[in-house]
Amino acid sequence: MGETILITAGGTGGHLFPAYALAAELERRGYDVDLATDERADKYGERFPGREVHVIQSETLRGRSPLALMRTAFRLGRGTLQALSLIRRTKPKAIIGFGGYPTFPPMFAGFLAGVPTILHEANAVMGRANRMLAGRVKVVALGLSGGSGGTVAPEKNVITGNPVRPAVLAAMGKAYAAPKAGEEFRLLIFGGSQGARFFSEMVPEALGMLDDAHRRQLALTMQARAEDLENVRDRLASIGIKAELAPFFTDMAERIADAHLVVCRSGAMSVTELGVIGRPAILVPFPHALDHDQALNASVLKKAGGAWPVAQAELTPARFAETLAQLMDEPERLAKAADAAGSVGEPGAVIRLADLAEHVCRGGDAKDFDKGDNS
Numbered sequence: 001m002g003e004t005i006l007i008t009a010g011g012t013g014g015h016l017f018p019a020y021a022l023a024a025e026l027e028r029r030g031y032d033v034d035l036a037t038d039e040r041a042d043k044y045g046e047r048f049p050g051r052e053v054h055v056i057q058s059e060t061l062r063g064r065s066p067l068a069l070m071r072t073a074f075r076l077g078r079g080t081l082q083a084l085s086l087i088r089r090t091k092p093k094a095i096i097g098f099g100g101y102p103t104f105p106p107m108f109a110g111f112l113a114g115v116p117t118i119l120h121e122a123n124a125v126m127g128r129a130n131r132m133l134a135g136r137v138k139v140v141a142l143g144l145s146g147g148s149g150g151t152v153a154p155e156k157n158v159i160t161g162n163p164v165r166p167a168v169l170a171a172m173g174k175a176y177a178a179p180k181a182g183e184e185f186r187l188l189i190f191g192g193s194q195g196a197r198f199f200s201e202m203v204p205e206a207l208g209m210l211d212d213a214h215r216r217q218l219a220l221t222m223q224a225r226a227e228d229l230e231n232v233r234d235r236l237a238s239i240g241i242k243a244e245l246a247p248f249f250t251d252m253a254e255r256i257a258d259a260h261l262v263v264c265r266s267g268a269m270s271v272t273e274l275g276v277i278g279r280p281a282i283l284v285p286f287p288h289a290l291d292h293d294q295a296l297n298a299s300v301l302k303k304a305g306g307a308w309p310v311a312q313a314e315l316t317p318a319r320f321a322e323t324l325a326q327l328m329d330e331p332e333r334l335a336k337a338a339d340a341a342g343s344v345g346e347p348g349a350v351i352r353l354a355d356l357a358e359h360v361c362r363g364g365d366a367k368d369f370d371k372g373d374n375s
Helices: 013-028 066-090 101-113 128-134 166-171 196-207 212-217 226-238 252-258 268-277 290-304 317-328 331-343 349-361 366-370
Strands: 004-008 032-037 052-055 094-097 117-121 139-142 157-159 185-190 218-223 242-246 261-264 281-283 307-309
Touching: 004 013, 004 066, 004 101, 013 032, 013 268, 013 349, 032 066, 032 101, 066 101, 094 101, 094 349, 101 117, 101 128, 117 128, 117 349, 139 349, 139 366, 157 366, 166 252, 166 268, 185 196, 185 252, 196 218, 196 226, 196 317, 212 218, 212 317, 226 242, 252 268, 261 317, 268 290, 268 331, 281 290, 290 307, 290 331, 307 331, 349 366
Parallel strands: 004 032, 004 094, 032 052, 094 117, 117 139, 139 157, 185 218, 185 261, 218 242, 261 281, 281 307
Antiparallel strands: none
16 A cells, blocks of 8 residues: 545535546555545546545535534534544545635644645635635645735745646647538537526527527537526527537536537636637636636636636627627637637646645655755
């Protein structure tokens, strides 16, 4: 058996997917990798590639009343005790957290137990749970350059990029082929774990505003919540749109690679995967995201010329229909944006983060790693 590294991540795909990617790379290097989270880790259709999954109790801040704060503190405290017990059993050489409140008990327990810790921040702005932990960890790994880890502890920062799953790296090899006039136009729309309902309501109305030629050209793949599927399917069928609908697609990387245009939220991993695969996108930042992190994430691809961010409040059905028709008629513009998106992709992020993990296991810190002493 090899040395153990404990990874901890919240329950969303944006937290779990980079954790899975790192686990697979560390396991390939001979480490035993465990995952600590607060719920089932296979709900996105992928098995955790490491040794074992441990469910640790956690809680999100749900209010400011004394009772709510006491409840949160109790559950986080109980989770910390569970995590301390796990650390005593598995004796990890390092603990790596990928954000979300479920990472707080294992990361804080690691601090109490004297285990070296790495905090990975995927977004362009640091999340609240990570801000609570940043002062106590050894290294802060930033997924998007320009991330705000520096507002907490700049001397701990290392820019690693966001690790992507093997399926994303495989999809990276598919070149973008802009659609020719009159050919099928493959449009992919997804909303992630938050905000899919907006697309379910807006998109059918918008596509109904297209002329017949554009509607016949469209081949739509769209994520919709289970309770919205029948209504969305009926509305699209009534206007003659060919569509494949599902609450979740387990082969999303391949679908991104197959698309001529992607419309989605701008969570950190969506932005990262669009960059690695190299596909043009209309990005609609989730307006209720804490700290407006999705708007800042979207700016990464916008600055490169690979995406067109639009605020949800401004994306009316009429505007979406007009923008879509224009892009369908300008394949060279789409091809240029695909190249631009690909220019900011970081397919080597998982290697760099795994190198950093090994560096910290050997007692290194951010300063030594940045000097290149990471062999």
